[in-house]
Amino acid sequence: MIKIHKLPQYTWIEVVEPKESELSDVIDNYQLPRKFKNYMLDKHEQPRANYDDLTDFGVLVIRALTNHSGNNTTTVPIFIGFDNRVLITVCHGLEQSQLIKIADDSGVSEISEHIFSALLAILSPYFDNLDEISQKAEKLEGIRGRGISNRNLDALSILKTNLVYLRSATAGNLIALQDLQGILKGRSNLMATGGIKVNQQIADLIVEYKQCQTMFDVEGDVVSETESAFGNILNNKLNQTMQFLTVWSLILAIPPIISGFYGMNVKLPFAGRTEAWFDTLILTLLFVLGMVLYLKIKKRF
Numbered sequence: 001m002i003k004i005h006k007l008p009q010y011t012w013i014e015v016v017e018p019k020e021s022e023l024s025d026v027i028d029n030y031q032l033p034r035k036f037k038n039y040m041l042d043k044h045e046q047p048r049a050n051y052d053d054l055t056d057f058g059v060l061v062i063r064a065l066t067n068h069s070g071n072n073t074t075t076v077p078i079f080i081g082f083d084n085r086v087l088i089t090v091c092h093g094l095e096q097s098q099l100i101k102i103a104d105d106s107g108v109s110e111i112s113e114h115i116f117s118a119l120l121a122i123l124s125p126y127f128d129n130l131d132e133i134s135q136k137a138e139k140l141e142g143i144r145g146r147g148i149s150n151r152n153l154d155a156l157s158i159l160k161t162n163l164v165y166l167r168s169a170t171a172g173n174l175i176a177l178q179d180l181q182g183i184l185k186g187r188s189n190l191m192a193t194g195g196i197k198v199n200q201q202i203a204d205l206i207v208e209y210k211q212c213q214t215m216f217d218v219e220g221d222v223v224s225e226t227e228s229a230f231g232n233i234l235n236n237k238l239n240q241t242m243q244f245l246t247v248w249s250l251i252l253a254i255p256p257i258i259s260g261f262y263g264m265n266v267k268l269p270f271a272g273r274t275e276a277w278f279d280t281l282i283l284t285l286l287f288v289l290g291m292v293l294y295l296k297i298k299k300r301f
Contacts, residue, residue, distance in 0.1 A: 043076060051183045078096055181199075
Protein backbone atom coordinates (compact mmCIF):
# COMPACT_ATOMS: atom_id res chain seq x y z
CA MET A 1 0.00 0.00 0.00
CA ILE A 2 1.33 3.42 -0.97
CA LYS A 3 -0.04 6.81 0.02
CA ILE A 4 1.27 10.12 -1.28
CA HIS A 5 0.95 13.07 1.15
CA LYS A 6 1.48 16.44 -0.50
CA LEU A 7 2.59 18.67 2.37
CA PRO A 8 3.43 22.40 2.13
CA GLN A 9 7.22 22.00 2.22
CA TYR A 10 7.77 18.41 1.11
CA THR A 11 6.13 15.26 -0.22
CA TRP A 12 5.77 12.30 2.08
CA ILE A 13 5.53 8.88 0.42
CA GLU A 14 4.08 6.43 2.91
CA VAL A 15 4.69 2.78 1.99
CA VAL A 16 3.26 -0.10 4.05
CA GLU A 17 3.95 -3.78 3.27
CA PRO A 18 5.53 -2.88 -0.08
CA LYS A 19 5.47 -4.82 -3.32
CA GLU A 20 8.40 -4.67 -5.68
CA SER A 21 6.35 -3.35 -8.59
CA GLU A 22 4.87 -0.54 -6.48
CA LEU A 23 8.30 0.52 -5.23
CA SER A 24 9.69 0.54 -8.77
CA ASP A 25 6.94 2.94 -9.87
CA VAL A 26 7.57 5.27 -6.91
CA ILE A 27 11.33 5.26 -7.50
CA ASP A 28 10.84 6.10 -11.18
CA ASN A 29 8.21 8.78 -10.59
CA TYR A 30 10.22 10.63 -7.93
CA GLN A 31 13.67 9.88 -9.36
CA LEU A 32 14.91 8.19 -6.20
CA PRO A 33 18.16 6.16 -6.22
CA ARG A 34 17.39 2.57 -7.17
CA LYS A 35 20.31 1.16 -5.17
CA PHE A 36 18.29 1.56 -1.97
CA LYS A 37 15.42 -0.54 -3.27
CA ASN A 38 16.69 -3.69 -1.54
CA TYR A 39 16.86 -1.79 1.74
CA MET A 40 13.16 -1.05 1.36
CA LEU A 41 12.14 -4.63 0.55
CA ASP A 42 14.35 -6.56 2.97
CA LYS A 43 12.44 -7.51 6.15
CA HIS A 44 15.71 -8.55 7.81
CA GLU A 45 17.70 -5.40 7.06
CA GLN A 46 19.98 -4.30 9.90
CA PRO A 47 20.18 -0.69 11.17
CA ARG A 48 22.31 1.50 8.96
CA ALA A 49 22.68 5.04 7.59
CA ASN A 50 23.81 5.75 4.04
CA TYR A 51 24.07 8.56 1.53
CA ASP A 52 24.00 8.79 -2.25
CA ASP A 53 26.32 11.55 -3.56
CA LEU A 54 24.76 11.71 -7.02
CA THR A 55 21.22 12.43 -5.86
CA ASP A 56 21.90 13.99 -2.41
CA PHE A 57 19.65 11.34 -0.93
CA GLY A 58 20.06 10.15 2.66
CA VAL A 59 18.88 6.82 4.05
CA LEU A 60 18.27 5.55 7.58
CA VAL A 61 17.19 2.01 8.47
CA ILE A 62 16.04 1.63 12.07
CA ARG A 63 14.61 -1.40 13.82
CA ALA A 64 11.26 -1.01 15.57
CA LEU A 65 9.50 -3.34 17.98
CA THR A 66 6.74 -5.56 16.71
CA ASN A 67 3.69 -6.44 18.77
CA HIS A 68 5.36 -8.43 21.57
CA SER A 69 2.33 -10.44 22.60
CA GLY A 70 3.13 -13.62 24.46
CA ASN A 71 6.74 -14.48 25.16
CA ASN A 72 8.48 -13.43 21.94
CA THR A 73 9.87 -9.97 21.37
CA THR A 74 11.09 -9.23 17.84
CA THR A 75 12.01 -6.19 15.78
CA VAL A 76 11.49 -5.24 12.14
CA PRO A 77 13.24 -2.60 10.00
CA ILE A 78 11.73 0.75 9.09
CA PHE A 79 13.24 2.48 6.06
CA ILE A 80 13.46 6.29 6.04
CA GLY A 81 14.79 7.99 2.92
CA PHE A 82 14.93 11.75 2.38
CA ASP A 83 16.31 14.73 0.55
CA ASN A 84 15.17 18.38 0.56
CA ARG A 85 11.91 17.68 -1.26
CA VAL A 86 10.86 14.05 -0.61
CA LEU A 87 10.48 11.85 2.45
CA ILE A 88 9.79 8.16 1.91
CA THR A 89 9.03 5.74 4.74
CA VAL A 90 8.71 1.98 4.26
CA CYS A 91 7.16 -0.20 6.99
CA HIS A 92 6.54 -3.93 6.93
CA GLY A 93 3.54 -3.86 9.25
CA LEU A 94 0.57 -1.67 10.15
CA GLU A 95 1.73 -1.31 13.74
CA GLN A 96 5.03 0.23 12.68
CA SER A 97 3.27 2.53 10.20
CA GLN A 98 1.25 3.95 13.09
CA LEU A 99 4.49 5.15 14.68
CA ILE A 100 5.28 7.17 11.57
CA LYS A 101 1.73 8.55 11.52
CA ILE A 102 2.09 9.68 15.12
CA ALA A 103 4.97 11.85 13.96
CA ASP A 104 2.83 13.26 11.15
CA ASP A 105 -0.05 13.99 13.50
CA SER A 106 2.21 16.03 15.79
CA GLY A 107 1.98 19.00 13.40
CA VAL A 108 5.50 18.91 11.93
CA SER A 109 6.30 21.25 9.08
CA GLU A 110 9.75 20.11 7.97
CA ILE A 111 11.28 16.81 6.89
CA SER A 112 13.79 16.87 9.76
CA GLU A 113 11.03 17.36 12.35
CA HIS A 114 9.03 14.52 10.81
CA ILE A 115 12.03 12.17 10.89
CA PHE A 116 13.04 12.98 14.47
CA SER A 117 9.45 12.73 15.69
CA ALA A 118 9.20 9.32 14.04
CA LEU A 119 12.45 8.19 15.65
CA LEU A 120 11.19 9.25 19.07
CA ALA A 121 7.93 7.39 18.46
CA ILE A 122 9.93 4.28 17.49
CA LEU A 123 11.93 4.56 20.72
CA SER A 124 8.90 4.83 23.00
CA PRO A 125 7.86 1.11 22.82
CA TYR A 126 11.43 0.15 23.78
CA PHE A 127 11.07 2.01 27.08
CA ASP A 128 7.65 0.42 27.63
CA ASN A 129 9.17 -3.00 27.01
CA LEU A 130 12.06 -2.14 29.32
CA ASP A 131 9.66 -1.32 32.17
CA GLU A 132 7.85 -4.62 31.64
CA ILE A 133 11.11 -6.61 31.63
CA SER A 134 12.33 -4.75 34.71
CA GLN A 135 9.19 -5.68 36.65
CA LYS A 136 9.48 -9.34 35.66
CA ALA A 137 13.19 -9.44 36.51
CA GLU A 138 12.56 -7.84 39.90
CA LYS A 139 9.85 -10.38 40.63
CA LEU A 140 12.13 -13.28 39.70
CA GLU A 141 14.99 -11.82 41.73
CA GLY A 142 12.75 -11.75 44.80
CA ILE A 143 12.14 -15.50 44.79
CA ARG A 144 15.74 -16.48 45.52
CA GLY A 145 14.96 -17.41 49.10
CA ARG A 146 11.93 -19.46 48.13
CA GLY A 147 11.49 -22.47 45.90
CA ILE A 148 12.78 -22.15 42.35
CA SER A 149 10.32 -23.86 40.03
CA ASN A 150 10.61 -24.87 36.38
CA ARG A 151 8.10 -22.15 35.59
CA ASN A 152 10.43 -19.52 37.05
CA LEU A 153 13.38 -20.93 35.14
CA ASP A 154 11.37 -20.81 31.89
CA ALA A 155 10.39 -17.19 32.57
CA LEU A 156 14.03 -16.28 33.23
CA SER A 157 15.14 -17.99 30.03
CA ILE A 158 12.52 -16.08 27.99
CA LEU A 159 13.62 -12.78 29.54
CA LYS A 160 17.24 -13.47 28.70
CA THR A 161 16.40 -14.41 25.09
CA ASN A 162 14.28 -11.28 24.61
CA LEU A 163 17.04 -9.12 26.03
CA VAL A 164 19.51 -10.51 23.49
CA TYR A 165 17.29 -9.28 20.63
CA LEU A 166 16.53 -5.96 22.30
CA ARG A 167 20.14 -5.18 23.22
CA SER A 168 21.24 -6.01 19.68
CA ALA A 169 18.51 -3.81 18.18
CA THR A 170 19.22 -0.82 20.44
CA ALA A 171 22.98 -1.07 19.83
CA GLY A 172 22.42 -1.22 16.05
CA ASN A 173 19.97 1.70 16.13
CA LEU A 174 22.43 3.83 18.07
CA ILE A 175 25.25 3.13 15.60
CA ALA A 176 22.93 4.00 12.67
CA LEU A 177 21.97 7.31 14.30
CA GLN A 178 25.60 8.20 14.95
CA ASP A 179 26.37 7.46 11.30
CA LEU A 180 23.44 9.66 10.29
CA GLN A 181 24.77 12.44 12.49
CA GLY A 182 28.08 12.28 10.64
CA ILE A 183 26.31 12.31 7.27
CA LEU A 184 24.22 15.37 8.17
CA LYS A 185 27.22 17.27 9.52
CA GLY A 186 29.25 16.60 6.39
CA ARG A 187 26.41 17.36 3.96
CA SER A 188 24.43 20.31 5.17
CA ASN A 189 22.59 20.49 1.82
CA LEU A 190 20.52 17.46 2.88
CA MET A 191 18.66 19.56 5.42
CA ALA A 192 19.70 23.06 4.56
CA THR A 193 17.02 24.75 6.64
CA GLY A 194 17.87 25.04 10.32
CA GLY A 195 21.22 23.23 10.27
CA ILE A 196 22.02 24.07 13.89
CA LYS A 197 18.57 23.01 14.99
CA VAL A 198 18.89 19.69 13.10
CA ASN A 199 22.27 18.98 14.71
CA GLN A 200 20.84 19.68 18.14
CA GLN A 201 17.81 17.49 17.49
CA ILE A 202 19.85 14.50 16.41
CA ALA A 203 22.27 15.00 19.31
CA ASP A 204 19.34 14.93 21.75
CA LEU A 205 17.95 11.88 19.98
CA ILE A 206 21.27 10.05 20.28
CA VAL A 207 21.29 10.79 24.02
CA GLU A 208 17.84 9.17 24.32
CA TYR A 209 18.92 6.10 22.35
CA LYS A 210 22.12 5.82 24.42
CA GLN A 211 20.05 5.92 27.58
CA CYS A 212 17.82 3.17 26.23
CA GLN A 213 20.82 1.02 25.30
CA THR A 214 22.43 1.55 28.73
CA MET A 215 19.24 0.59 30.53
CA PHE A 216 18.90 -2.59 28.47
CA ASP A 217 22.55 -3.43 29.22
CA VAL A 218 21.94 -2.95 32.94
CA GLU A 219 18.78 -5.04 32.80
CA GLY A 220 20.66 -7.73 30.89
CA ASP A 221 23.31 -7.81 33.62
CA VAL A 222 20.61 -8.08 36.30
CA VAL A 223 18.96 -11.02 34.52
CA SER A 224 22.36 -12.71 34.04
CA GLU A 225 23.17 -12.29 37.75
CA THR A 226 19.76 -13.65 38.69
CA GLU A 227 20.31 -16.64 36.40
CA SER A 228 23.73 -17.19 37.99
CA ALA A 229 22.20 -17.03 41.48
CA PHE A 230 19.51 -19.51 40.47
CA GLY A 231 22.20 -21.84 39.15
CA ASN A 232 24.21 -21.60 42.38
CA ILE A 233 21.13 -22.30 44.49
CA LEU A 234 20.14 -25.29 42.37
CA ASN A 235 23.70 -26.67 42.48
CA ASN A 236 23.78 -26.25 46.25
CA LYS A 237 20.45 -28.05 46.58
CA LEU A 238 21.71 -30.84 44.36
CA ASN A 239 24.86 -31.20 46.46
CA GLN A 240 22.77 -31.34 49.63
CA THR A 241 20.49 -33.98 48.10
CA MET A 242 23.44 -36.11 46.99
CA GLN A 243 25.04 -35.79 50.41
CA PHE A 244 21.78 -36.82 52.09
CA LEU A 245 21.42 -39.86 49.82
CA THR A 246 25.07 -40.86 50.31
CA VAL A 247 24.84 -40.67 54.13
CA TRP A 248 21.66 -42.70 54.33
CA SER A 249 22.88 -45.24 51.81
CA LEU A 250 25.87 -45.89 54.12
CA ILE A 251 23.63 -46.21 57.18
CA LEU A 252 21.06 -48.43 55.48
CA ALA A 253 23.81 -50.68 54.05
CA ILE A 254 24.60 -52.02 57.57
CA PRO A 255 21.43 -54.14 58.23
CA PRO A 256 21.73 -56.15 54.98
CA ILE A 257 25.40 -56.90 55.74
CA ILE A 258 24.70 -58.26 59.24
CA SER A 259 21.57 -60.17 58.23
CA GLY A 260 23.50 -61.57 55.27
CA PHE A 261 26.23 -62.95 57.50
CA TYR A 262 23.75 -64.56 59.88
CA GLY A 263 21.83 -66.04 56.98
CA MET A 264 24.85 -68.08 55.94
CA ASN A 265 25.27 -71.79 56.86
CA VAL A 266 28.38 -71.22 59.05
CA LYS A 267 28.95 -70.99 62.77
CA LEU A 268 28.83 -67.40 64.01
CA PRO A 269 28.87 -65.89 67.52
CA PHE A 270 25.48 -66.13 69.26
CA ALA A 271 24.04 -68.04 66.27
CA GLY A 272 23.11 -71.01 68.41
CA ARG A 273 21.04 -69.05 70.92
CA THR A 274 17.26 -69.04 70.84
CA GLU A 275 17.28 -65.24 70.99
CA ALA A 276 19.84 -64.97 68.18
CA TRP A 277 17.45 -62.91 66.06
CA PHE A 278 17.25 -60.36 68.91
CA ASP A 279 21.04 -60.31 69.17
CA THR A 280 21.31 -59.48 65.47
CA LEU A 281 18.93 -56.54 65.95
CA ILE A 282 21.02 -55.23 68.86
CA LEU A 283 24.22 -55.67 66.84
CA THR A 284 22.66 -53.90 63.85
CA LEU A 285 21.53 -50.97 66.01
CA LEU A 286 25.00 -50.67 67.55
CA PHE A 287 26.67 -50.53 64.15
CA VAL A 288 24.06 -48.03 62.88
CA LEU A 289 24.55 -45.79 65.93
CA GLY A 290 28.30 -46.06 65.50
CA MET A 291 28.02 -44.97 61.86
CA VAL A 292 25.70 -42.08 62.78
CA LEU A 293 28.10 -40.87 65.50
CA TYR A 294 31.03 -41.13 63.09
CA LEU A 295 29.22 -39.09 60.42
CA LYS A 296 28.19 -36.50 62.99
CA ILE A 297 31.78 -36.14 64.20
CA LYS A 298 32.89 -35.72 60.58
CA LYS A 299 30.03 -33.20 60.07
CA ARG A 300 28.51 -35.10 57.18
CA PHE A 301 24.92 -34.54 58.29
